[in-house]
Amino acid sequence: MLDVYTQIASIPIGYNHPALTKVMTDPKNMCSMILYCVIPGRCTLLTDSNPRINGMKSNNSSSYMTGGFSRVQTMACGSCSNENAYKAIFIWYRNKMRGTPEPTPEEVRTSVINQVPGCPDLTLLSFMGGFHGRTLGCLATTHTKAIQKLDVPSFDWPIASFPQLRYPLDQFERENAREEARCLEEAEDLIVKWNQKGRHVAGVVIEPIQAEGGDNHASFDFYTKLRGITKKHGCAFLVDEVQTGGGSTGKFWAHEHWGLDDPADIVSFSKKMLTGGYYQKDSFQPDKPFRIFNTWLGDHTKNLLLTEVIKVIKTENLLDQAKRSGKVMLEGLYDLQDKYPHLLSKARGIGTFCAIDVKDEDTRNLLLLKARNKGVVLGGCGTQSIRFRPALVFKEHHAHLFLDIFNDAITELK
Amino acid sequence: MLDVYTQIASIPIGYNHPALTKVMTDPKNMCSMILYCVIPGRCTLLTDSNPRINGMKSNNSSSYMTGGFSRVQTMACGSCSNENAYKAIFIWYRNKMRGTPEPTPEEVRTSVINQVPGCPDLTLLSFMGGFHGRTLGCLATTHTKAIQKLDVPSFDWPIASFPQLRYPLDQFERENAREEARCLEEAEDLIVKWNQKGRHVAGVVIEPIQAEGGDNHASFDFYTKLRGITKKHGCAFLVDEVQTGGGSTGKFWAHEHWGLDDPADIVSFSKKMLTGGYYQKDSFQPDKPFRIFNTWLGDHTKNLLLTEVIKVIKTENLLDQAKRSGKVMLEGLYDLQDKYPHLLSKARGIGTFCAIDVKDEDTRNLLLLKARNKGVVLGGCGTQSIRFRPALVFKEHHAHLFLDIFNDAITELK
Numbered sequence: 001m002l003d004v005y006t007q008i009a010s011i012p013i014g015y016n017h018p019a020l021t022k023v024m025t026d027p028k029n030m031c032s033m034i035l036y037c038v039i040p041g042r043c044t045l046l047t048d049s050n051p052r053i054n055g056m057k058s059n060n061s062s063s064y065m066t067g068g069f070s071r072v073q074t075m076a077c078g079s080c081s082n083e084n085a086y087k088a089i090f091i092w093y094r095n096k097m098r099g100t101p102e103p104t105p106e107e108v109r110t111s112v113i114n115q116v117p118g119c120p121d122l123t124l125l126s127f128m129g130g131f132h133g134r135t136l137g138c139l140a141t142t143h144t145k146a147i148q149k150l151d152v153p154s155f156d157w158p159i160a161s162f163p164q165l166r167y168p169l170d171q172f173e174r175e176n177a178r179e180e181a182r183c184l185e186e187a188e189d190l191i192v193k194w195n196q197k198g199r200h201v202a203g204v205v206i207e208p209i210q211a212e213g214g215d216n217h218a219s220f221d222f223y224t225k226l227r228g229i230t231k232k233h234g235c236a237f238l239v240d241e242v243q244t245g246g247g248s249t250g251k252f253w254a255h256e257h258w259g260l261d262d263p264a265d266i267v268s269f270s271k272k273m274l275t276g277g278y279y280q281k282d283s284f285q286p287d288k289p290f291r292i293f294n295t296w297l298g299d300h301t302k303n304l305l306l307t308e309v310i311k312v313i314k315t316e317n318l319l320d321q322a323k324r325s326g327k328v329m330l331e332g333l334y335d336l337q338d339k340y341p342h343l344l345s346k347a348r349g350i351g352t353f354c355a356i357d358v359k360d361e362d363t364r365n366l367l368l369l370k371a372r373n374k375g376v377v378l379g380g381c382g383t384q385s386i387r388f389r390p391a392l393v394f395k396e397h398h399a400h401l402f403l404d405i406f407n408d409a410i411t412e413l414k
Numbered sequence: 415m416l417d418v419y420t421q422i423a424s425i426p427i428g429y430n431h432p433a434l435t436k437v438m439t440d441p442k443n444m445c446s447m448i449l450y451c452v453i454p455g456r457c458t459l460l461t462d463s464n465p466r467i468n469g470m471k472s473n474n475s476s477s478y479m480t481g482g483f484s485r486v487q488t489m490a491c492g493s494c495s496n497e498n499a500y501k502a503i504f505i506w507y508r509n510k511m512r513g514t515p516e517p518t519p520e521e522v523r524t525s526v527i528n529q530v531p532g533c534p535d536l537t538l539l540s541f542m543g544g545f546h547g548r549t550l551g552c553l554a555t556t557h558t559k560a561i562q563k564l565d566v567p568s569f570d571w572p573i574a575s576f577p578q579l580r581y582p583l584d585q586f587e588r589e590n591a592r593e594e595a596r597c598l599e600e601a602e603d604l605i606v607k608w609n610q611k612g613r614h615v616a617g618v619v620i621e622p623i624q625a626e627g628g629d630n631h632a633s634f635d636f637y638t639k640l641r642g643i644t645k646k647h648g649c650a651f652l653v654d655e656v657q658t659g660g661g662s663t664g665k666f667w668a669h670e671h672w673g674l675d676d677p678a679d680i681v682s683f684s685k686k687m688l689t690g691g692y693y694q695k696d697s698f699q700p701d702k703p704f705r706i707f708n709t710w711l712g713d714h715t716k717n718l719l720l721t722e723v724i725k726v727i728k729t730e731n732l733l734d735q736a737k738r739s740g741k742v743m744l745e746g747l748y749d750l751q752d753k754y755p756h757l758l759s760k761a762r763g764i765g766t767f768c769a770i771d772v773k774d775e776d777t778r779n780l781l782l783l784k785a786r787n788k789g790v791v792l793g794g795c796g797t798q799s800i801r802f803r804p805a806l807v808f809k810e811h812h813a814h815l816f817l818d819i820f821n822d823a824i825t826e827l828k
Binding site: 023030033083094107109120136140145146149150155291293296301 | 444445447448490492497526532535537554563684713
């Protein structure tokens, strides 16, 4: 099988990489493997508590990695990462409003029984089509499919439109710029209005590319301006890199493409990082221990594997590899949509993080099946898109192989 | 060090048990260790997808284990387990209200934007002093310490009093029975009132012993009657065994002590089970795939370890061991509180799941420190309790050793 989906973008360097086998057969790692530990050191700096991961920061000239962030909080999965990042945002915002981290006796009393002011009526702004996880807090910011949210109580929080760009991008520059301006204006209006009615917007959460929602892109200019709006209104800016992070866009984090000095307050991750977690600015570290905590806070074994993955990414220059393979992929997808314009459209992507639309959902699902029967594993997203999520070891010849088989699968549709 | 806390009750059979080392050095398990997989089979029956775990059910005559439940859903941690169990309850309740799992177009439309009726205004009833996790959904049912909830938006859901029993129990039988009756009446009143105002109580969530909240016990009769109330009013009954499950009470699940034929609709677990998850009745299995889902749904490596843990529990008769060691522990604690009545009170417990109260919080914390300096790791809970959470391999001689050192630590307080 040629896996161009990799367990929903979760296999960073392919199956059974010898470097990872070595980590797991190293007797000195046995202790991590057979028990979970509560390691309080993990609550503070990963960079302090794990010098091998600290190495990622200081030596990792080819990627952003921890750049700009001095603190990291590990968690077991993407949903827990966002849930706890949301908590960090709310705590930060309330401390700012109060002018002190010390709560009033009334806040202490009411917090235990879920009432204001202890449990304040703060909100997070999210975007239509965004996906940030499936636990109750995360679900309140997830707006992709009804099946994920139906029947589950939620928070009434503001939701802004995400730009619906027209393709090919170079033919619709003016329309797309207008669409992005509209969405930015809407987001800012929502922040102002919700603040005015006392339901303050503590933070804005967004993906650099809406993945589950259909590989929806917006321009770097859109993200730059949105970052500006959050600063203007004192909202935290959380960039959810659970699916985009880890190198497949050709940079370690997709938000590096924006080219900003201060792209985010918090960056959450999981999937290719093998452990969940989030990087945060110092100011988002809660003022007291046990405000952000759980029994396991992730799994140290995954940190050991991640350390090795980072080494392999550097040694094998896999970020450059993703750029090269991505170029073959995207050019091949452009060719295919030219060849089958009645079937395919909107080929798009950065690095190997590519997608293409199929004319309708049923045809998309049939194409996924036909590709699977020919030995290529693919995944859908949105209503009618196919997303491509190969591992970082996916090389140019894999891209060519994939394109050939994909073409064969398409011809069977006609 | 003698560990009587075990990473917050998370080490089932002690550190470095050779059986676990064997699992992790078995080459055929390597694949599980070096990558997370999305295994759709896990979404259905663990008993189907993992015959080794199925073996736990059919052969495990000495423990309840999966008894009564045909379905299990694994998750990565305790919070995710409860979050998803809550979702399963809400979905079940709405399907019951609607009379069909098929949503209306209006429900489909509104669910994506967090509005009723798609995201209904359902509630869960929880108890003061209960702890069910720290993500936003779980936090809405957690009522232990302000520091865990402060500044985080929550759901306005009903909260009932948990019985505050007086000790020694045999001297306050009448008062305690009255207190439990009061709490049961309050819980039922809340269900009736919240149902009447249209904010239906879909489920009741409770621990068999409130652990984080201070090792608060209620009688088996209390739980039996509470189970009856949930049936009467059509609420799901979720028993959170994250801390109590896995054998330390002398039965595999603490709720087995109640002796009921139908003790729960859902039982959530984590900690000693090494993987998070929950057992559920067939009717709580969502009607469609991907309603309960995430990328990893736990970690298969932990399932491999759990399988081995269960074998060791059976082979070494560790449930009986917990009863015997617990007897030594509890009798020793009774002796100590008789010896130091100005310092200690309310010795209590089932199996090795024991606790004792210290006269105030500062003295409790000092005693924890003094014990630690003498080589015994202990943990606090509630405002002034010490909880004892040894591993299942904790034997009578460990209990005696612990009691001697604990006595020495106490004498230093005087």
